[in-house]
Amino acid sequence: MKLSEKELEIIEILEKDARTPIDVLAKMIDLPVEETEALVRKLEEAKVIVQYTALIDWRKADGREGVTAMIDVKVTPKRGVGFDEVAERIYRFPEVKSVYLMSGAYDLSVVIEGRSMAEIAQFVSEKLSTLDSVISTTTHFILKKYKHDGIVFDQGDQDRRIVVSP
């Protein structure tokens, strides 16, 4: 889908801050509020804007820190359906946050979030490894998130400038 200049501006702004008020957004792209609203709706309907989510630093919620693991999965693709069918069987599990087909040493990169290491270990041994076409899995636990989706966690974003300057 070919997006107009204004539509591109909208998604760039909303990608950085999905909560930008519509009247502010309208002024930023220099369009009337109603037209801006219509464009946003159109982008939502076309699934260009897939969803509005919040990036949460779960470490700050006591007892809910959770565990994230990245799992390298090697599979034998099935004739006719290739990797897609295996990928789908994996991404249907709600604890799976993302699945990518990769080039290189393994085939699928799977990101899992669980409440504990045990929960993830259980998922891998019971759900993932037992899939027909899965040959092997290598699980890497994430120890600390510094930056996620372009956002730096705990960034000291104070303004260091002096108050008035030429």
Next chain:
Amino acid sequence: MKPQTRKTYVSETVAGLKPSGIRRFFDLASSMDGVISLGVGEPDFVTSWSIREASILSLEQGYTSYTPNAGLLELRQEIAAYLRRKFHVDYCPETEILVTVGASQAIDLALRAVLNPGDEVIIVEPSFVAYEPLVVLAGGKPVAVQTSGADQFQLHPMQLEQAVTERTKAVIICSPNNPTGTVLSRKELEALARVAEAHDLLVIADEIYAELTYEGEYTSMAAVSGMRGRTILISGFSKGFAMTGWRLGFAAAPEDILQAMLKIHQYAMMCAPTMAQYGALEALRSGERDVAEMRSSYRRRRNYFVASLNEIGLPCHLPGGAFYAFPSIKPTGLTSEQFAERLLIEEKVAVVPGSVFGPSGEGYIRCSYASSLEQLQEAIKRMKRFLARL
């Protein structure tokens, strides 16, 4: 024992300089907590990491000694390539480019290199606060030309013409302008160029905000036909590359003028800081994407902020460049000093009174929109409340 008195050693010239009006507002605003500052003349971005990293690497590798007086040759070559690529002007890196300590030093050198005592320099008002004192310090005589908000602070060729006397040596033109944000189009520059040619004037073109131009292609004065030979092009890294604290700028000019500037520079400064020069090299080589991103961020905030100013009753033209809005506060009946001071004390929003930039800035305030969108929204809310109370 003799009484502890002494004569004042300070020169009459310096004693005669007005302290900057910006200074007073800085003192007032910094003594308060919770101030939203629209008073800053600098980007709210931190310098791109790749630039910082390149500078750190230069330190790790031990590049801590002087560079050539004119700056690293590599950097001058990169500046020449940049000027060619961006503005279609050709300068010889060996003889026509000088790396300076900020655009500030380049302006100072330009004036000191060309002025004889009493030479007049035309300054377009409202103007950047340093021009007038720097002309005076260089022994020249500043001559102000006032532009007006009624036509977006454009400088008309007629006005320039009228300000010229037989003592006029140069005119300083700043586009995009601090504080008005006004950008001169190619057509307007051409008209001014004809006046400069007719009266054999030198143009000191302060193009420090060239990277922050929001509509159309930027035209440099040096690129206007016939002007390369009578222009000192001044720019730098502070604004476009978010490198204010690095103190790095440059000048490009015909060889005779540039070599005169270099002569002063080599005695007064030796060279610009070495690690900053390595950072600047990286800025020119790989900074384009970051600059483009910062530019579009400023443009969106400008659109929001200027539309909101107009909405709350502070009429403001749409500035074509830099990151300043310069709205009129005339509807309030206050002077710009009174307005800025009361807004600061009553609502904790710091802006700079337009009168600081010369008499033609009276009736206006300078608001920098190089602040986060949340801060701008809050500032508008407070200003609206303030206006309702007047």
